[in-house]
């Protein structure tokens with residue numbers, strides 16, 4: 188089971204709470220003190236787990252506290268990990284940052300220690316997290332900001348209004364390293380505004396919040412800024428000082444109820460008025476907003492004079508072939524196609540060459556359906572096949588393409604399949620250019636389906652400030 192699924196199942200009682208399982212002698216209540224520090228800390232940790240396991244959705248042991256206790260500390264970690272109920276995911280807070288040890292450390296933490304996720308520092312880049320992400324179902328949380336006052340000089344760099352501060356660049360960059368199931372963000376802040384800016388850039392990521400209980404911070408504002416549009420996606424720490432109280436269970440229960448109440452108010456307010464935080468609107472946000480912004484950010488949408496296959500000149504060009512070089516985006520795109528394909532009946536999937544062959548391949552693998560494709564040009568040698576792959580006349584094939592402009596490419600491909608005795612009823616694309624292309628398909632006997640309409644893309648890019656009025660007009664003028 189992947190980390191996110193396990194987390195969702197552990198939060199069935201709507202809990203957003205996580206507990207730091209830290210054997211910090213300085214925080215240990217005096218009632219646990221004895222001549223044997225390790226066994227005192229063990230007793231305290233066991234008390235914490237027993238008092239909180241019905242109300243939390245994650246445990247987060249901090250590796251540094253265990254390491255600081257030497258060999259007995261690492262043994263304490265093993266015992267602690269084994270005593271956590273199996274259905275509750277464990278995020279090992281290691282802030283791992285050393286490339287040389289990533290591979291061996293990933294093997295230890297995931298296969299020997301059996302944790303579900305680990306925190307990492309971002310500066311080494313994707314190479315650091317890659318060895319962790321080869322373990323199916325496991326996740327990493329990338330540290331993107333901390334509340335330490337001295338960190339501001341780095342995190343806010345270059346500290347002007349034109350450039351994105353470094354902590355937001357970390358968010359933007361790290362999102363390309365793994366899918367939302369594989370990669371979340373760790374955000375230490377007392378400021379709802381900081382959390383809001385991160386949520387706006389990463390609407391689909393799980394955020395583990397830290398340092399939110401400082402004096403003056405406001406739980407409702409933190410929740411409003413950090414929750415995703417489904418009212419989830421944010422993990423809230425049980426305050427450290429609460430873990431020393433002997434009525435911990437009751438305090439955690441009250442905190443849980445306070446969070447649920449605040450969350451309910453936020454959701455109902457979002458339904459009755461526009462709640463805006465920079466870059467994102469809870470009410471009007473397109474469900475594929477994140478996907479649209481990423482398509483733009485990796486350069487799939489270009490401005491300039493471009494001649495189309497039809498001979499017409501457009502002031503923009505949409506090149507979806509770039510998607511395959513950003514695996515996590517490619518994965519999101521495939522999932523969006525899958526949502527449509529699940530509603531259709533077909534025996535085989537056909538991709539239109541060349542642009543849509545990787546997509547069709549990915550879909551065939553995900554859906555476990557055979558794939559074929561009509562050749563663009565028939566070879567003058569060899570088999571001279573028009574259609575590659577095995578099929579039986581009379582079968583139904585769904586055609587997959589990237590974008591419909593005039594519909595000519597998709598219909599030509601469908602025509603070749605039909606000439607071979609196959610049935611083609613449905614053509615599924617990522618982008619519908621609109622302007623009557625689906626009607627044209629219908630007139631030719633095909634149902635057109637699309638993940639996104641060009642007008643939705645343009646509107647979202649404009650709302651998010653990615654394109655200006657002039658660029659918006661260029662799209663609208665066509």
Ligand SMILES: O=c1ccn([C@@H]2O[C@H](COP(=O)(O)O)[C@@H](O)[C@H]2O)c(=O)[nH]1
Nearest residue numbers: 504505506542590591592593594595596
């Ligand atoms: O901006 C664009 C326009 C076209 N393409 C490619 O062309 C076909 C779609 O055009 P039709 O007129 O519908 O045949 C599509 O397969 C694309 O590969 C494009 O990529 N970007």
